[in-house]
Amino acid sequence: MKKETGKEFPQNALEQLNLSRDAVFNSWNTPKAIYYRRMEKIPDSIGTAANVQAMVFGNMGDRSGTGVGFTRNPSTGEKVFYGEFLVNAQGEDVVAGIRTPQPIAELEQVMPEAYRQLREITTSLEKHYRDMQDFEFTIEEGTLYMLQTRNGKRTGPAAVRAAVEMVEEGLISKKEAVQRVAPNQLDQLLHPVLDPAMRKGLQKIATGLPASPGAAVGRAAFSSEDAVEMSAKGPVVLVRKETTPDDIHGMDVSRGILTAVGGLTSHAAVVARGMGRPCVVGASSISVDEAKKLATILFEGKKLILKEGDWISLDGTLGEVYLGQCKTNEPDPKSHDFAVFMGWADEFRGKFGVRANADIPRDANQARLFGAEGIGLCRTEHMFFAEDRIPHMQAMILARDEKTRKKALQKLLPMQRKDFAGLFEAMNGFPVVIRTLDPPLHEFLPKRENLMVDIAKLPHAGSKEKKQMAATYGVGVGELKKHLPELLHRVEELHEFNPMLGHRGCRLGITYPDVTEMQARAIFEAAVLVAKKGVKVIPEVMIPLVGDVKELENQKAIVVRVAEEVLSAAKQKDLKYYVGTMIEIPRAAMTADEIAKEAEFFSFGTNDLTQTTMGLSRDDYTKFSKQYEALKIFKADPFAVLDQDGVGKVVEHAVKLGRKARPDLEVGICGEHGGEPSSVEFCYRVGMDYVSCSPYRVPIARLAAAQAAIADHGKAEVQRTA
């Protein structure tokens, strides 16, 4: 919005702007512009425009000047006139930082008339555009020229505060307020952030993928054991090549997690998000040497060694890592503005639900605080990885006969029951979807190659080394020679070429019906226990990886039999429960009408559905993801943003077929996409009843759903059952 001045066009205008005519148009294709468009999802095909007009000059002496400003504080949202200016300067000088500009309030003293005009103009601009303005101006020999105005960028907290205050001022409606905040911006209200000023002074040592948002500052630890030990003395950041289920305790005690490999849905990323721990993954410049307790870092041409105990600061929202101890700023998610704003969002969201993925009572309580209306996914296997449980799990797996296996399962039963009871209590009155055992059994055993190496080393190992091995495997030194080959044999029996497509999910439950039976018993015994306390319990038992309705029939029969047994023994026959399935392989989607005859609900496991539909392993995709995204073969990482053109078609097909067979079929999503705004919008559009995501993304999903509902308003309502 440049003002036409009517003055003669100066010969040197373009030179002064330091732009050739070509540069004006080429600027569309600078790496910075391309990166920005990709970030903001602006198509490359729009092209740039150039206005040619007369120049005004702020460098004509002391009655001239230039400045930039906002009608409200873009960091906090507070309604104050905000900005800075320079006397006798051109616009570039303000930005370049050669001279230090003055706060804009001081303009009132320096050029009172210009200041009065500026306030008047910007106030009416804000009213006209009904939004906070970001403006630029130049004063040429006492005359004010407005160079530009646009809706101002703002932080998450500022966006929420400004939106709420503008409604209170009568400037905008509640509906507009809800549309004013980008859902992902809420992240900044839910997590601490690195102090912007202090961060500038620190050395950046790596960039990776922003796997779990927020800031984490601590001393580097290179193994979970070290992290546990060091965490007693102060904050720790766990730095690993990659994490495995064995690292749960280390991740739990760490402020943040940093890995060298893995994608946005790698183990580290998924678990960290679930725990609400900031996490950066796939920071490929880092090479971790666990044994030497250090990491070699090669970043932007510089090599350095990160030693155990060195301070590092993670930004999980941007995927950046800094050397040193940065200050962090804590957010206040319970603030008045946030509560009011989310209340409005929920009004528009209507009956479309938002649940949380939570495996333990602590996460379930967190999820309730963030407004989750139930648990959409409890991954029961996460309960087995705890240190006091994994030996029983391993005993179950190593069992060569039914009796031994049942004995091990009996030990797990009370533990599972206790976990489930905690979840039901936290979710009083809201449904809890519990998935039966999903991962392949070898995930609970030591790694094959480690065993092979240890067996090869054993004959040459010294006594210290042997002791270490014995401790690792939980046997005596003398037993190693017999135990290791036996363990390897079982690991090899269970070895899979493609674990993702292997003996897991309901395939386990079908071949080991005892496991499903134990889990069903734990679920319903917990339900009865909690219901007797007067808590309203709504269990939904979910059978994973179903591809054929016969698989569901098989597992449902076990669940229903145990449920009837437990409920009638406890005289709780009117406790209503549901049995349903995850839709996570294409065959299930293609035969969803058959499956819906047995399934009382569907939940789309879009992580695995993306892997199978695209024939793309999420853990292996990172090897070529950069090239794929640079060549624009994929619009975005399909594990972060639902691939609506491909996977979305499969989902839509399944929803239609399922509802055709069972009109009141409850349909939701529990994959990582359940907390990603554009995917939430898709889920709303195809008629799902709810989305489920990690607790810390629940507010984001609530807002995204509200915006989808507003966008959809007036269109024919799709069938929805909740």
Place this chain on the structure above:
Amino acid sequence: MKKETGKEFPQNALEQLNLSRDAVFNSWNTPKAIYYRRMEKIPDSIGTAANVQAMVFGNMGDRSGTGVGFTRNPSTGEKVFYGEFLVNAQGEDVVAGIRTPQPIAELEQVMPEAYRQLREITTSLEKHYRDMQDFEFTIEEGTLYMLQTRNGKRTGPAAVRAAVEMVEEGLISKKEAVQRVAPNQLDQLLHPVLDPAMRKGLQKIATGLPASPGAAVGRAAFSSEDAVEMSAKGPVVLVRKETTPDDIHGMDVSRGILTAVGGLTSHAAVVARGMGRPCVVGASSISVDEAKKLATILFEGKKLILKEGDWISLDGTLGEVYLGQCKTNEPDPKSHDFAVFMGWADEFRGKFGVRANADIPRDANQARLFGAEGIGLCRTEHMFFAEDRIPHMQAMILARDEKTRKKALQKLLPMQRKDFAGLFEAMNGFPVVIRTLDPPLHEFLPKRENLMVDIAKLPHAGSKEKKQMAATYGVGVGELKKHLPELLHRVEELHEFNPMLGHRGCRLGITYPDVTEMQARAIFEAAVLVAKKGVKVIPEVMIPLVGDVKELENQKAIVVRVAEEVLSAAKQKDLKYYVGTMIEIPRAAMTADEIAKEAEFFSFGTNDLTQTTMGLSRDDYTKFSKQYEALKIFKADPFAVLDQDGVGKVVEHAVKLGRKARPDLEVGICGEHGGEPSSVEFCYRVGMDYVSCSPYRVPIARLAAAQAAIADHGKAEVQRTA
């Protein structure tokens, strides 16, 4: 067809039959009956029936007797009166084998009148049913009673001969003749069989999956190196835990292949079928110790040791293994009957094509002999596993820069060109579909765990062991210490969690465009070379694992650019070629309309499409396949018989979408299912233009297609382009 006799019903009739009333009905559920139904695909729900009627007795003295017979020889099909009888005996006695029956011709001397009647009746029965009859009779005091007649079971050769002769006799039409032979029966005309009499005397030592049909007899070898060495002195059977691409040379010199693990689409199975080598896989009673050159076998409670050099006999059609050297009977696929019969089949098959999967000129020539009308799949990577090529392939993979990589590719170019030229020559006038590089690169490198173990062993290894290692890795002893960790590093870089869903197919071509370029150059240089000899060359370049049309665009651009360069340099611009894709991941099927805008043909890779659609790894499925099939969750092994209810829906959807976008889209199948009769029928029904299968299954596919066409006759013809 039991005759009512009008006599009083004898009290002891059921007892004489050794059947209680319950037993009559329970016999439906004996394991034998269930097994038979599963084999013959008869539903379990039909139930059994029982006739109650008077008994006749063949054991009333010398004027009585009983017998069974066929109107033609069921082994050869020859038109002779065939069967046997016993004087003074009941039916059970003939079957039980307590007394040795006489040939039926001798009945003419013993009871001339009964014999005359029997010939008369059975001749008119054959005329009435218009098929060879399998009958039972009893003579009670001179009176002939027919107990039963039915269409006789027959061997493959007999089925073909009888069908051809019955047409010549005017008994049936050509169309009926074509319907009379089950396609899989043709296997017996294409492969040697173990001599039935001699086989009875041998000890069965294992059963596995019938991976590739035919009989193979040879001395056991437990490594490919040993197989090569031993094959100079006599026939060898290769016995391995499983095979890998490194075993190609060993498989090539062996008469048959036996593996302890793996399913019907494991490496051993696929490659053996391609080579036409009999193969039994997943014989889990066998435990191979490669180092000790022996296998421990635990079969039906007996333990034995199979040593290198021991003779074994494989039946790849039934999946059985015998200890000892069995005689084999050679078939004659070029016989008059077979040629006539296949000619009739082709008449009915019409324009629906049958191509072969063939990677090398020898297989292509074999395929032509069996009537293949083109190559539906040439897997170019198989050409890289040869001993003289794999070093260049490995150099290409280990290359850290483009220049080194290009140098390695340059060495592979002339080799590929020569192979392609051979295929084009063999297929003069028929299309040749060549797939660009598909498997992940780590398949061309040593195994990670072997490397890890060798690195762990190296410091303690003696000089002999070191020499052995050095030979394995193709470096000097002194280089091992440096080379092994470097190699491991690259192998680890390339390690994938789920190779099936990893960095392979067009994803390789996109990240290493040089490879696609080299392959395209080899293809078109070979095409030009061969075309100049006057051979008609029709290259179809197939891009694998496409999930998004942009992937195909990327690879097609390289192929078209190279093609235009090569063809115009050779002044062969009118040589027509096609670029298309494999449909093998669900996303491709769901977006087939988009993909068909770029693809000139589709070929369904139903092996991988089954894996991705069902979320089921073919190599890991064997772990629980027995339980799944026993519980009837799957009707059949989905990697052998196309899952029409699930994967079939995906295929059908893709054919429809593809033809909508490009009506003349050529559509075929190149997965293992292309040679399985019920799957061929499916392919015909959904409107494909052709099926492609291993050379030895080409006649089976031709017959299955003919039968599908006959069944379909009169129904509206689906759109087909060929």
